[in-house]
Amino acid sequence: MWSDAVLRRGWAAGLRDYVVIGAPWAYLLAMEHDPAPAVRTGTIWYPFHGFEHAALSGAHDRLIAEIKATEPGPVTICLYWMEYQEQAIRAMYENAGFRVICHGYRGKNWKDTEPEFLYRQLAELRRHRRVASNRLTTAIFYGVSAGCEPAVYGDPMELVGANPRYGDPGRVARLHPELVGTAPDPRTARQVVATELGLDRLAPPAELRALFSWE
Amino acid sequence: MSVADTPTLLGAEMLEWSDASAGSPVLAELLRRTIPQGARVLVAGPHDADLIDAVAARTTALTCVLRGLPDAVALARRHPDATVYGGDLERIPATASYDVVIALAALDPLTPAGATAPTWDALLDSLIARLAPGGTLLLTHPNPLGLHTIACSHPCPPGGRPAAVVAPERAEGALLPEPRAFMDDAQWPRPVGVRPLTAEALRAALHERGSATVHLYAGYPEPYRPGVLLDLAAADRPEHAALAGTPTTRQVFEAGLGVRLAPAWVAVASFGLAAAVPTPAVPSASPPVTGLVGDGAGRWCVVCEVGSAGRRPVVAGEPMRDGLLSRDPAAVGSVTGGRTLEEALLEACAAADLVAVRGLIAAWAPDSVFATLDNVRADGGRLLDPSWAWGAEVAPEVVVARGIRRFVTRLLEAGGRHPWPRGYDAERICRVLHAMARVPGDAATLEAGLRLEAEICSSTEGVPLEAVLERLRRPGRGAEAPALAQAVDRAAVLEEQRRWLLARLEQREAALAKRERELAAVQAKLATVRDRLRAVRGSTTFRAGRAVTWPARRALRILGR
Numbered sequence: 194m195w196s197d198a199v200l201r202r203g204w205a206a207g208l209r210d211y212v213v214i215g216a217p218w219a220y221l222l223a224m225e226h227d228p229a230p231a232v233r234t235g236t237i238w239y240p241f242h243g244f245e246h247a248a249l250s251g252a253h254d255r256l257i258a259e260i261k262a263t264e265p266g267p268v269t270i271c272l273y274w275m276e277y278q279e280q281a282i283r284a285m286y287e288n289a290g291f292r293v294i295c296h297g298y299r300g301k302n303w304k305d306t307e308p309e310f311l312y313r314q315l316a317e318l319r320r321h322r323r324v325a326s327n328r329l330t331t332a333i334f335y336g337v338s339a340g341c342e343p344a345v346y347g348d349p350m351e352l353v354g355a356n357p358r359y360g361d362p363g364r365v366a367r368l369h370p371e372l373v374g375t376a377p378d379p380r381t382a383r384q385v386v387a388t389e390l391g392l393d394r395l396a397p398p399a400e401l402r403a404l405f406s407w408e
Numbered sequence: 409m410s411v412a413d414t415p416t417l418l419g420a421e422m423l424e425w426s427d428a429s430a431g432s433p434v435l436a437e438l439l440r441r442t443i444p445q446g447a448r449v450l451v452a453g454p455h456d457a458d459l460i461d462a463v464a465a466r467t468t469a470l471t472c473v474l475r476g477l478p479d480a481v482a483l484a485r486r487h488p489d490a491t492v493y494g495g496d497l498e499r500i501p502a503t504a505s506y507d508v509v510i511a512l513a514a515l516d517p518l519t520p521a522g523a524t525a526p527t528w529d530a531l532l533d534s535l536i537a538r539l540a541p542g543g544t545l546l547l548t549h550p551n552p553l554g555l556h557t558i559a560c561s562h563p564c565p566p567g568g569r570p571a572a573v574v575a576p577e578r579a580e581g582a583l584l585p586e587p588r589a590f591m592d593d594a595q596w597p598r599p600v601g602v603r604p605l606t607a608e609a610l611r612a613a614l615h616e617r618g619s620a621t622v623h624l625y626a627g628y629p630e631p632y633r634p635g636v637l638l639d640l641a642a643a644d645r646p647e648h649a650a651l652a653g654t655p656t657t658r659q660v661f662e663a664g665l666g667v668r669l670a671p672a673w674v675a676v677a678s679f680g681l682a683a684a685v686p687t688p689a690v691p692s693a694s695p696p697v698t699g700l701v702g703d704g705a706g707r708w709c710v711v712c713e714v715g716s717a718g719r720r721p722v723v724a725g726e727p728m729r730d731g732l733l734s735r736d737p738a739a740v741g742s743v744t745g746g747r748t749l750e751e752a753l754l755e756a757c758a759a760a761d762l763v764a765v766r767g768l769i770a771a772w773a774p775d776s777v778f779a780t781l782d783n784v785r786a787d788g789g790r791l792l793d794p795s796w797a798w799g800a801e802v803a804p805e806v807v808v809a810r811g812i813r814r815f816v817t818r819l820l821e822a823g824g825r826h827p828w829p830r831g832y833d834a835e836r837i838c839r840v841l842h843a844m845a846r847v848p849g850d851a852a853t854l855e856a857g858l859r860l861e862a863e864i865c866s867s868t869e870g871v872p873l874e875a876v877l878e879r880l881r882r883p884g885r886g887a888e889a890p891a892l893a894q895a896v897d898r899a900a901v902l903e904e905q906r907r908w909l910l911a912r913l914e915q916r917e918a919a920l921a922k923r924e925r926e927l928a929a930v931q932a933k934l935a936t937v938r939d940r941l942r943a944v945r946g947s948t949t950f951r952a953g954r955a956v957t958w959p960a961r962r963a964l965r966i967l968g969r
Contacts (some may be wrong), residue, residue: 210831399842
């Protein structure tokens, strides 16, 4: 489990027998020291994406206009692999003058998963001053933990046929309203993110080995 | 019957029954303080041999009554000079009267199965009727609402106790049958009576029956084997929480419920006008201390008085020794306890606060074999009881391994909540804690720690090493009846397994259903193709074609042959 809150949510859902050890990302942060902190410029923007089991409904052009109106510097758009492969969607962002990237495949059942995904994401985040999205997502959490200032704005878009049990849309934004806006307070954001990612819950290597029977 | 080492049978004695007995070093000390030298004493019900020995040391006029015949035989052999009755208390000759009557196993085990079962108050009347004027009654009254029935930190069913198999050493050709099945009499139907629900009700019941002075003590942690006896007037003081031992008991004392929730109340009641009777005054009439605390099991126990000045051994005896293990009662010290590191850890475990668990265990730096988590103060790591010693050098990592093993055993045996998955056994939790303590815990170190703890427990508890090892390897999972907390824990594990198996079953069934759908689709396709083939074969064109090509095919077949 990433954090105590997730553990409690699991309990509330009837799940048991978990140990809170923090997010994998937190270990990556601890392991991958920033070699030479570069001058951070611009914004890395993660448009909320559909996934293999649910398409997304929303207007990319309206979002692009909002990004252009809000972001002061150069913008890197990071698309999910499905949208990245859609020439039309990619072209919309490229034509707007944004740099468009993708961190890699999600994969399925541990097949075709991009093993360097999080490494690439970390490297990109460390280059940017701001991290933004139209939804409060892990990308924002990761960005804040990597030193970016957060922003959550724009049409949140909707998943087609989303299961209401996950509270979409709006549950996450209601949970952390302090992180929503074009310039939320970075200090507050860091506190929330530390809790959500379990940055202070990391288990030392020997303990992880014992927990997972890796010895 | 006047034959020495044979009990006098009163009738209704139970031929194949043995009761679990009451007793502890603290109770023995209470008896030493209460029984006047040379007094006539009646011990009613099952009591430990040590307790009877303590009584016998003060008087030659000792009478005992036991309902189980094997118990009566064993007692008669141990104390040939005593009068030992087997059977129903009611049938003791009415002419006999006693200066002291002892019923520290409570009143329930006084009634044999075959006798008329009196109510609790009738039994009390019957015991008091045996007292000479000015006599003293010592009675344990288990609290029906005691902490042991609520928290179940110790397996002990209310209202009665599982009978232990106590096979008396028997002479060749003895007539007695071997004791066979022993069972719990907690579920016996008993007549309704007035059973006190509070200490004050017990006091009132004794006063009503003519007791001039009643001293009451709260007994912890078990009703019949108290390790702590606290004078009721002082029991609810918060500082006594330190004597309590477990976090639950501590909370009970801190909430001022130490008396109300005591597993048992022990009464010392004087009857009649003591001044008018020329028997020696009962010392307990003016308790000089607030309580007695027994620390350690069996012969290793050091009984201390507890008062405002802390604790002090009642008898500062010679150092005790068994192999490498030794204990010096003089070194017990006056510290009455304090919050232990173990208590802090148990709390952190129950709250699943891994950061706190890591911090506490990493800060623990045992410098001796006995600096175990339950013997070290949470504030500063000072030893609570420095009287124990181990006469050999032990590697520091083995000392840690022993301490961790002991903690995990106590945690699991008490059915305590902890943050690790229930599927983790003691060994695996030990490994995690070793990692947290940042002390290498390879298999050999863990085993060495386990063996050290087993050797020490075997010596202090007087249990064979193999049995201790078995207990330590599977704490709380032995063959004995589980305590409530353990039962709840086991039920949770089973529920977890059930949930997992059901999920797997569902998964497999879904996969099977999918395959079956695929199979049905393929079969349908096959049937369609066959139908089409049949239709083609039945058509005129096909038949005509076959007729035309028949000679050629025939010729080919013949040539091919």
